[in-house]
Amino acid sequence: MAVITVERKPLTFLERTYLPQIAGGLKTTFKHLIAPKKTLEYPEQRPAIPVGYRGVPTLVKDPNGREKCVSCQLCEFVCPPKAIRITPGEIPADQADRAHVEKGPQAFDIDMLRCIYCGLCQEVCPEEAIFLQNQFSMSGYTRAEMVNHKDRLYELGGTLPDAHHKWDKKKAAEEHGNTH
Amino acid sequence: MFDFYFEIPLVIRLILQGLAVIMVIFPIAGACSMAERKIAAWIQDRPGPNRAVVPWVAWIPFIGKFLQRLGVFHVMADGGKMLFKEDSLPGHVNKFYFVLAPIVAMIPALTTVVAVPFGAYFDTAGKLIPLGLAPFDIGMLAVFAVSSLGVYSAILAGWASNSKYPFLGSVRASAQLISYELSMTLAVLPVFLWVNAPGTEGTMGFARVVEFQSQPGFLGGMWFGFLMPISAFIFLVALFAETNRQPFDTVESESDLVGSFHTEYGAFKWGLFFVAEYSHMIVGSGVFMLLFGGGWNPLPWVSLATAVEFLGTFLPFAHAPLFVGILSIAIFMGKVLAMIFFFMWVRWTLPRFRYDQVMKIGWQKLLPLSIANLLFYAIAIALIQK
Numbered sequence: 160m161a162v163i164t165v166e167r168k169p170l171t172f173l174e175r176t177y178l179p180q181i182a183g184g185l186k187t188t189f190k191h192l193i194a195p196k197k198t199l200e201y202p203e204q205r206p207a208i209p210v211g212y213r214g215v216p217t218l219v220k221d222p223n224g225r226e227k228c229v230s231c232q233l234c235e236f237v238c239p240p241k242a243i244r245i246t247p248g249e250i251p252a253d254q255a256d257r258a259h260v261e262k263g264p265q266a267f268d269i270d271m272l273r274c275i276y277c278g279l280c281q282e283v284c285p286e287e288a289i290f291l292q293n294q295f296s297m298s299g300y301t302r303a304e305m306v307n308h309k310d311r312l313y314e315l316g317g318t319l320p321d322a323h324h325k326w327d328k329k330k331a332a333e334e335h336g337n338t339h
Numbered sequence: 340m341f342d343f344y345f346e347i348p349l350v351i352r353l354i355l356q357g358l359a360v361i362m363v364i365f366p367i368a369g370a371c372s373m374a375e376r377k378i379a380a381w382i383q384d385r386p387g388p389n390r391a392v393v394p395w396v397a398w399i400p401f402i403g404k405f406l407q408r409l410g411v412f413h414v415m416a417d418g419g420k421m422l423f424k425e426d427s428l429p430g431h432v433n434k435f436y437f438v439l440a441p442i443v444a445m446i447p448a449l450t451t452v453v454a455v456p457f458g459a460y461f462d463t464a465g466k467l468i469p470l471g472l473a474p475f476d477i478g479m480l481a482v483f484a485v486s487s488l489g490v491y492s493a494i495l496a497g498w499a500s501n502s503k504y505p506f507l508g509s510v511r512a513s514a515q516l517i518s519y520e521l522s523m524t525l526a527v528l529p530v531f532l533w534v535n536a537p538g539t540e541g542t543m544g545f546a547r548v549v550e551f552q553s554q555p556g557f558l559g560g561m562w563f564g565f566l567m568p569i570s571a572f573i574f575l576v577a578l579f580a581e582t583n584r585q586p587f588d589t590v591e592s593e594s595d596l597v598g599s600f601h602t603e604y605g606a607f608k609w610g611l612f613f614v615a616e617y618s619h620m621i622v623g624s625g626v627f628m629l630l631f632g633g634g635w636n637p638l639p640w641v642s643l644a645t646a647v648e649f650l651g652t653f654l655p656f657a658h659a660p661l662f663v664g665i666l667s668i669a670i671f672m673g674k675v676l677a678m679i680f681f682f683m684w685v686r687w688t689l690p691r692f693r694y695d696q697v698m699k700i701g702w703q704k705l706l707p708l709s710i711a712n713l714l715f716y717a718i719a720i721a722l723i724q725k
Contacts, residue, residue, distance in 0.1 A: 181689060188382045188688040197384045 217316030227288035234280035242273035368617035436499035441611035444492030448618035458668035508599025518701035523577035529716035549634030553642030560640035564631035624678030635667035
């Protein structure tokens with residue numbers, strides 16, 4: 160490999176006095192002194208959340224306002240820090256609008272002190288019922304407060320658009336005499 | 340109008356005046372700490388501290404918000420914290436000197452104010468009367484003598500702390516202060532050579548220096564900063580070193596000395612060091628402005644008398660001593676605050692010199708330069724004033 164000797168020029172007298180450099184530095188800092196500030200003043204101003212952000216995991220409902228989760232417990236099994244705890248339950252017979260839904264969780268707890276925001280629950284969910292959405296700040300005064308229960312999870316999750324309408328298709332198939 | 344004031348016994352009058360000056364210096368030192376934080380923030384493109392607010396001030400529609408954004412109430416929050424937090428006394432220190440050190444820091448810092456005139460007015464005969472706590476004739480000597488006592492606080496604090504970094508810091512502090520004291524004194528000498536022209540009454544006071552900068556004519560109205568730029572420059576650099584400001588902040592260089600001589604200090608005792616540093620800066624800036632920046636003259640070639648004459652054309656009360664006094668104090672304070680802004684501006688621009696560089700600049704660069712400068716002006720003044 161060729162060795163290139165770079166000649167280092169000796170400093171001029173002015174450079175050795177530091178003064179031109181100091182003046183230049185002062186000029187730069189003064190420009191910043193009067194320049195518009197770049198700070199995002201957090202509680203009042205919120206950052207723009209990029210697409211694909213993994214925030215607090217939430218449960219979502221389908222466009223008909225029904226729970227999408229069928230308590231298959233895949234997320235509970237896949238969850239690396241074991242933050243999710245599901246108690247499976249049946250759909251009560253008296254709820255006509257949920258008649259074709261297979262099952263629903265009786266209880267669904269996510270312990271946010273354990274959650275590592277990895278997003279595996281969202282990835283594994285066959286019903287597209289659990290999503291890591293945009294909320295990034297979780298705080299509470301007690302450990303109990305940091306556990307998100309089912310109603311809280313649905314409150315955070317809201318309703319997302321659904322491309323499949325699984326239960327509507329199941330209902331239509333049943334009405335045509337085709338049970339499967 | 341103010342005759343009653345002059346009927347009060349002299350001692351009480353002087354105490355009142357002294358208290359008044361301290362009442363001004365202390366809040367300014369406090370405000371400086373805030374200004375430091377704000378300027379640091381602005382230079383780094385941040386808004387700086389802007390949250391603390393007293394509720395009943397927040398209710399004032401526009402001003403309340405403005406004061407909050409300016410961070411005014413953080414000064415009180417900081418001060419309150421410093422006053423009321425636990426004032427710890429570590430077990431391994433020498434108690435007596437440990438407590439003595441911050442007091443020794445504070446006393447010279449406030450004492451030097453005595454010798455610095457901060458304004459002037461004209462008596463009925465049109466004679467300029469400087470305003471100051473003790474308008475004696477050895478102002479410059481007094482400031483040099485007393486302000487260098489401040490180094491004892493650093494030495495005492497470092498020694499009494501009985502731990503490694505404070506000790507190293509205090510050794511550095513004393514070496515640095517002694518090194519730059521010399522160049523500073525030599526840089527000031529040409530000014531007093533010039534002022535003490537043959538045939539005039541000898542003086543080391545600041546008032547005469549300012550009077551010299553307010554004479555008519557091109558050379559007379561010229562501030563010494565223009566007349567003796569090298570002197571002004573050396574004095575300024577030495578002032579940065581003496582007040583331990585960046586780029587000569589080796590004394591407090593956190594990266595290698597933790598907190599230097601005040602590592603073991605906290606709460607109010609630490610606060611005293613802090614206020615002492617800012618008081619030194621204020622007095623130092625004041626001395627610089629008196630010697631090289633025209634003192635209370637508003638602009639180069641525009642003396643206070645000219646300004647008052649000009650204001651007199653449309654302000655009927657412009658010649659009143661009270662107005663002139665307040666005007667001159669305002670001009671002088673404005674200049675001092677501008678200097679302090681410059682201190683802060685430089686602090687957030689330059690990195691600190693290494694300790695060996697500080698010593699090299701002090702002894703091998705500034706000292707020869709100040710001696711050469713002194714010789715040049717001594718010869719030039721001898722030729723001009725012969």
